[in-house]
Amino acid sequence: MRRIIFFVAAAVALAVLILWNMWSGSHSMTGREIWQVLTGQVTEGAGYQILWNVRLPRICAAFFLGGALAVSGFLLQTFFGNPIAGPYVLGISSGAKLVVALTMIFFLGKGIHLKSYGLMAAAFVGSLMAMGFVLLVSLRVQKASLLIVCGIMIGYVCSAVTDLLVTFADDSNIVNLHNWSMGSFSGMQWANVGFMAWMVILTCVITFLLSKPMGAYQLGEAYARNVGVNVKALRIAMILLSSLLSACVTAFAGPISFVGIAVPHLVKLCTKTAKPLILIPGCFLGGAVVTLFCDGIARCAFAPTEVSISSVTAVFLAPVVIVMMLRKKEAKS
Amino acid sequence: MEIKNGLKTEQLSVGYEKKVLLSGVELEVRGGSVLTLIGPNGSGKSTILKTLTRQLESLGGRILFLEKDGSAQTDAGKETWRSMEEMTGAEIAKKLAMVMTQRPAAELMTCREMVATGRYPYVGMLGILGKEDWQKVDEAMHIMNAEEVADQSFYAISDGQRQRVMLARALCQEPKVLVLDEPTSYLDLRHKLDILESIRRLAKEKGIAVITSLHELDLAMKVSDWIACVDGDRVARQGTPEEIFSGDYVQKLYGVDPECFNPMTGALYLKAGKAQPKIFVIGGGGVGIPTYYKLLREGIPFAAGILFENDLEMDAARACASQVVSAEAFTPIDAKALERARKLIDECETVICPLKTFGPLNEANKALKEYAKNCGKLENVVE
Numbered sequence: 001m002r003r004i005i006f007f008v009a010a011a012v013a014l015a016v017l018i019l020w021n022m023w024s025g026s027h028s029m030t031g032r033e034i035w036q037v038l039t040g041q042v043t044e045g046a047g048y049q050i051l052w053n054v055r056l057p058r059i060c061a062a063f064f065l066g067g068a069l070a071v072s073g074f075l076l077q078t079f080f081g082n083p084i085a086g087p088y089v090l091g092i093s094s095g096a097k098l099v100v101a102l103t104m105i106f107f108l109g110k111g112i113h114l115k116s117y118g119l120m121a122a123a124f125v126g127s128l129m130a131m132g133f134v135l136l137v138s139l140r141v142q143k144a145s146l147l148i149v150c151g152i153m154i155g156y157v158c159s160a161v162t163d164l165l166v167t168f169a170d171d172s173n174i175v176n177l178h179n180w181s182m183g184s185f186s187g188m189q190w191a192n193v194g195f196m197a198w199m200v201i202l203t204c205v206i207t208f209l210l211s212k213p214m215g216a217y218q219l220g221e222a223y224a225r226n227v228g229v230n231v232k233a234l235r236i237a238m239i240l241l242s243s244l245l246s247a248c249v250t251a252f253a254g255p256i257s258f259v260g261i262a263v264p265h266l267v268k269l270c271t272k273t274a275k276p277l278i279l280i281p282g283c284f285l286g287g288a289v290v291t292l293f294c295d296g297i298a299r300c301a302f303a304p305t306e307v308s309i310s311s312v313t314a315v316f317l318a319p320v321v322i323v324m325m326l327r328k329k330e331a332k333s
Numbered sequence: 334m335e336i337k338n339g340l341k342t343e344q345l346s347v348g349y350e351k352k353v354l355l356s357g358v359e360l361e362v363r364g365g366s367v368l369t370l371i372g373p374n375g376s377g378k379s380t381i382l383k384t385l386t387r388q389l390e391s392l393g394g395r396i397l398f399l400e401k402d403g404s405a406q407t408d409a410g411k412e413t414w415r416s417m418e419e420m421t422g423a424e425i426a427k428k429l430a431m432v433m434t435q436r437p438a439a440e441l442m443t444c445r446e447m448v449a450t451g452r453y454p455y456v457g458m459l460g461i462l463g464k465e466d467w468q469k470v471d472e473a474m475h476i477m478n479a480e481e482v483a484d485q486s487f488y489a490i491s492d493g494q495r496q497r498v499m500l501a502r503a504l505c506q507e508p509k510v511l512v513l514d515e516p517t518s519y520l521d522l523r524h525k526l527d528i529l530e531s532i533r534r535l536a537k538e539k540g541i542a543v544i545t546s547l548h549e550l551d552l553a554m555k556v557s558d559w560i561a562c563v564d565g566d567r568v569a570r571q572g573t574p575e576e577i578f579s580g581d582y583v584q585k586l587y588g589v590d591p592e593c594f595n596p597m598t599g600a601l602y603l604k605a606g607k608a609q610p611k612i613f614v615i616g617g618g619g620v621g622i623p624t625y626y627k628l629l630r631e632g633i634p635f636a637a638g639i640l641f642e643n644d645l646e647m648d649a650a651r652a653c654a655s656q657v658v659s660a661e662a663f664t665p666i667d668a669k670a671l672e673r674a675r676k677l678i679d680e681c682e683t684v685i686c687p688l689k690t691f692g693p694l695n696e697a698n699k700a701l702k703e704y705a706k707n708c709g710k711l712e713n714v715v716e
Contacts, residue, residue, distance in 0.1 A: 081438060212460030217455050219437035222388045227453035227506065228426030274440040277459060 003278055006270045009056065010285040014063075017292040022051060022057050024296065026304045057188040059292065062201045064193070065185070065253050067284035068245040071204055071265075073260030074240035074283045078214055078276070079235065082148055083325070084120030086260035087127075087246030091155030093255030095130020096123040096247065097181050098158040105169050119180060120192075130154060135239055148212035183254035185295050196252055203244050204284055210237060211276035218274060256291075257310045258317035263287045267322040283289025290317070297316035338364030338509035338542045339399030340429070341414065342387070345382040346393035347377065353392050354380050358568050360561055361401070364540040366507065367532060367551045371546070371577075372563035373587050375617070378546040379434075382514045382561065385544065386431045387417075398428055398509070403704060411572045422459045426454035430498045430508035434515050439487035444498045451506040473505035474498075487492050492526030493639045500531060504539075511535065513545040516553040517552065525549070529602055531557045551599020562586050592652045602652030605629050608638035610655045615698055619645040624687050625653040637678045639670050639698055666697035674701055 022034050027050050036042040069087065076085040087093060103122040137150045166178075213234050216224040225231050249256060268274055268283040294312040301307060308321045341361035351671050355377045362368035368599040372483065383389045385396060397414040417425060422627050430451065439447055451473070452466045462470070469665040474480050479497040487498065491649045494515060501513055517525045529552055536543045547553040553560060562577060564586055568578065577583065578596035587594075588684035593602050612635040621637065625646070628635045636660025637650040644650075651656045658674045660666040674697075678684055684705035690701040705711040 209458070212453070212456075212458065213458055216450065219439065220435065222383075222386065222431075222433055222435060223437050223450075225387050225422070226426065226429070226431050227450070228424075229453075230422055268441060270440055274442070277461070322655060326413035 003081065003271045003273070003282075006267075006282065010282070010289055012110065013289045014094065014285065016291070017289060017296065018059055018063075021062075021292060021296050022055055024300050025050070025055065037270065052167070052172045053190075056215060056294040057193045058185050058295070059191050060193045061106065061185050061188040061196065061255070062291045062295045064197050065249045065256075066259060066287040067204065067287075068196075068200045069249050069256060069259040069291065070211045070243045070263035070283040070287025071207060071280060072245035072249070073287075074264040074276075075207065075238050075245070077264055078218060078225055080147060081218075081220075082145065083265065084261060084321070085151075086258075087249070088255060088257045088260060089155075090131070090134050090151035091153075092127050092130045092134075092243070092246050092248050093160060093257075094162070095133070096126035096154040096160035097255060098162045099123065099126025099129065100180060101162045101165050108141045108169075112155055122248045123251035125253075127250050128243055130158065131239065131243040131247075131286075145184070178256045184298070184306065184308060185253050185308040186306060188252070192252055196248055199248050203248075204280070205243050206237075207241050208277075208280045210234065211280055212239075214238070214276040218276075253309070257311060258313040258321065259287055259291055259294075262317035262320045262324075264292055266290075266320060269324070334661060335400050337399065338540055339402070340510045340542055340544070341397050341399075342385075342394060342716050343385065344394035344398065344418050345379045345381075345391060345396060347389065348642045349380070349389065349393065355563065355565075355567055356393065358394070360543055360544070360568065360571075362510070362542045364542045365536050366558035367543040367545065367556055368559045368714075369545050369547050369557035370561050370563050370585070371550060371553050371583075372565075373549075376563045378563050379514055382433075382512050382544065382546060383433075386429065386433070386512050387425070387581065388433075389479050392651075396591045414657065424453055426506070428508060429501035429510045429512065430506040431512040432496070432503050432516060434518060435498075436495070442485050444479065444487050444490065444494075445470065445474065445483040447498055448502045448505055451502040451504070453708070454506065463590070467503045469507070470501075473501040476504060476535075478499040478527075493521065493527065494681045496520060496528055497531070498525065500528070500535075504535065508541060509582045510542045510544065513543065515546050517547060525552065525582070527707060532556060548576075549599075550583060550596070551595075554596070555600065583697065590652075592648070595648045600648060602649055603629060605634065605653050605655070607655045608634035610634050610680065611682050612636070612675065613638070613674070613681040613710075614654070614682045615688055615701055615705075616640065616646055616650070617644055617688055617695065617698065619690070620687045622646045622649050624685055627648050629653045636681065638677070639701065641694075663694070665694050671697045671700065674705055678705055678708065678710065681710065683712045684708075685712050 021027055029047055029051060032053060033047045042048050073086040075240050076090065077083060100119055100122045111251065132152055134147065135149050136148050141150065143146055163274050202289065213229045216227050216229050217234055223233050262287045264279065267279055267286045271278055271282055295309055296314060298307045298309045298312045339362065342358050345358040346353045346356040358381060359558060360368065370381060372378055380389065381504045384391050396417040398417065400413040400415045400430060402412055420597055449462055452462055452470065453460065456462055474483060477497045477500050479494065479501050482494050482498065513532065516528050520528060525664045531543065532543055533556055535541050557574055560572060560574055560577045561568050570582065581591040583596050584591045584594050590604055593604050610635055612628060614621050614635055614637045616624065616637055625637065634655045636656040637654040640647055640650055640657060640659050641662040642659055643662040656677060658677065660672055686702050688698060702711065
């Protein structure tokens with residue numbers, strides 16, 4: 001019952017947020033205008049351009065990438081059995097940033113300006129490399145808390161190297177990197193949205209199909225193996241899926257903090273369960289809602305100036321994480 | 334009851350990270366009976382159990398499940414065993430369940446949901462339990478008397494209740510073989526008895542083959558049909574509890590003084606140094622035991638006597654006293670023993686006599702008390 005209420009409420013919130021994101025912004029639109037664009041009655045003019053080519057792709061991106069972030073966070077938290085695991089914490093975003101900086105400087109040195117696809121590919125490679133490194137460490141270190149510490153350290157090292165590169169790179173175009181590294185959904189195009197939608201949907205469906213073995217894995221490796229789970233294969237699958245999801249997000253929107261950590265906790269709190277069967281769709285929905293909300297604020301709070309999405313997510317979600325941790329400690333003692 | 338279940342190992346080597354700890358392990362257990370591993374801490378009991386449950390890789394040898402016990406006409410008395418290596422994880426899951434010392438993580442889980450995780454090998458792709466599965470969950474909880482905690486959080490219940498829930502979980506996995514690593518650790522008296530009684534019941538009524546490890550030797554003796562002693566590099570000895578617990582083998586296994594443990598009663602004794610006695614205690618029938626322990630705690634060496642060989646307090650006296658004067662059971666105490674006791678009293682500073690009454694066979698002790706009184710050494714016992 002509680003769970004049904006949660007899903008209904010999340011769906012309603014999602015609808016409201018989508019409408020709000022379509023309606024609000026520096027160019028305000030009337031409900032009628034929105035309706036006409038959506039139904040295809042109007043196919044030109046400023047209103048059409050803004051809604052169809054700017055706001056809608058951005059809404060779709062926030063929806064898919066927000067969901068992807070939360071599911072990725074849930075996967076990592078399950079994998080490590082640790083509530084503070086998340087793509088940002090494990091150094092995945094920083095790894096992506098480093099590779100983006102490297103490629104940018106390399107190509108700028110040759111006088112080539114990288115298109116957005118190039119950036120995305122670089123971010124993708126960087127995320128997978130950072131994740132691969134964390135995985136490598138995880139083969140040697142069994143303790144999850146140590147692994148998290150390793151991830152954080154990897155993140156710091158990557159950031160330090162990036163800063164160093166930026167300091168000594170002379171081209172002023174490096175400002176692009178700075179913009180990207182703030183994390184933002186602005187400038188999304190339909191082509192990008194199509195690619196990310198396929199990617200995210202496919203990955204999330206596979207994740208959902210793994211909810212049974214993941215549920216057993218939550219009890220602990222020994223019990224999972226005892227009921228017949230191929231633990232090794234499951235671990236690889238989980239880490240690959242979460243890497244794909246977070247790489248996808250980092251590639252298209254840059255590093256976005258806190259959604260990955262906080263949303264699974266929020267959903268657990270609302271549904272009062274940790275079962276993957278409910279949490280995976282729950283996290284996807286919750287992540288989409290939270291990200292749409294934060295992106296809306298990032299766009300509108302200081303319009304026409306946009307704030308980086310990570311500043312908004314940090315302000316709203318960091319306290320959530322802290323409160324969760326404290327509550328959890330109380331509940332256990 | 335038809336016994337179709339069973340598990341055995343053939344020349345099994347177990348250990349951590351390719352390092353063999355124990356080798357040549359040959360164990361066998363049949364449905365309806367309980368096999369218990371005993372041995373000191375770190376001797377490899379858990380290593381064996383973890384290898385059986387595939388938490389550790391087997392480092393050689395085979396683990397086999399009984400497929401046909403040869404009782405059917407067509408089998409012509411021939412047993413068929415199947416190696417675990419040839420079986421898939423899902424097949425093994427339907428044969429072997431476990432409860433380990435390590436508690437499962439159970440975030441936001443009720444006990445009923447925890448028990449339900451045992452149905453994993455039987456439910457479909459998404460892991461949703463059907464009506465029959467839930468029936469089996471409730472049945473298992475009923476058998477283990479865990480119904481009253483069904484809707485409570487798994488983290489909120491006591492260790493004893495948790496163990497019952499974990500056994501119910503293992504039970505609804507419908508195993509042929511049940512592996513339990515130290516199922517009574519951390520439990521109080523009542524829950525220890527409760528869990529062991531349940532284990533025997535599961536073995537007998539469900540025909541499950543149980544392999545367990547226990548630290549409580551007295552309980553191991555009572556609950557096990559077969560005992561295997563693990564000593565650090567091999568399974569040193571196997572047998573029925575009667576065989577294992579005779580003589581002083583078990584004391585040797587654990588590296589304790591033979592006087593410190595009575596394998597028949599399971600009682601443990603602290604041992605005192607054997608210094609020149611300062612006090613003589615006239616005891617018998619158990620009334621002297623508190624005095625022995627008191628003197629032991631205070632570090633005062635003492636002598637005890639005259640005790641019949643079969644006396645209840647003989648073990649305690651042997652462990653605690655520097656010297657014990659004993660006499661043959663069911664016969665009047667002979668003069669030689671009395672003489673020895675008198676000599677000891679001469680050497681001691683005081684005599685304590687917790688004994689109140691003296692029967693016809695026990696005249697010598699009465700005489701001893703008189704002797705001490707005459708020497709002015711008898712300490713008055715506060716009545």
